[in-house]
Amino acid sequence: MKTRDLVKIGLFAILTAIGAYISIPFFYVPFTLQIVFTILSGILLGAKNALYSQIVYLLLGLIGLPVFSGGTGGIQTVLKPSFGYIIGFIFGAFIIGKIIEQYKNLNIINVFLATIVGLMVIYLFGVTYLYIILNLYMQKQTTLFWVLKNGFLIFLPVDMLKCFIATVIGIKLKKHI
Template structure:
């Protein structure tokens, strides 16, 4: 019987927990641009979905968000609490869950996805992250669509393009090792 990352096992839960921790670490590796800082978190969203699959990838993001909601300073800039989730950048946090799920599901459509398939799946997941992030940024910060895009999408775009390539190459190299162990 073939194992897929979609099966929930103790090892799968451990991997999801590891990605929750990596998200917390990634929040501290940042360029503090207002109102949306550029962090390494998007790389870990990409890797969690692509390596663990949709369910475990999303679960890792939910675990990360729960750590922040209960008061641990795991959000960008060492912030914590429900206020971050309902604030201007909270849509990105919700997007992390949805994006990891979508890109994980798309990645899982192929038994052995190539680099270009991975890049497409990861790009689709990141479109979800940025769509939800920009919507909440527009609503909470009362920004026009163009202003929200100019502060919430354009600054991190070049870095995220590089992260998409890096995540695809990393996944291509180590995905089979994860599949055999979950």
């Protein structure tokens, strides 16, 4: 791995942390800009390095640095209902990068579709974890419908907009990186 790759990996880990600080609290899962930087890591770094950037972000938070939404960090954050989305960032960034690596010519449609697939992967991890933590750990006895509504459907329109913004920015930056 080249020094340039390490710098990009670290940069996107830090950008994802910055995105966590731009946050609007909402039930158990806040609105943040983390997804924008996760998506951009997939577009700009490729699958492997995007995966690494999100793993670094996760590890920074787990060792106690306050890089998660709300300025939290530490091993105890694995018990937060929103932690599954952070796990999803790792796989979502990887999938976006993997899909984009398959294209020779990037255009707004294929990059946007790749970001949507990555977003669905993030939701898969996030909503599943939300359901498990609320029901098994917190004993909230929430329904699957409630979790889908409050962990997925409410966020979908805003996150689709974030995907589009990241697509446009990513395509422009990809030409220069």
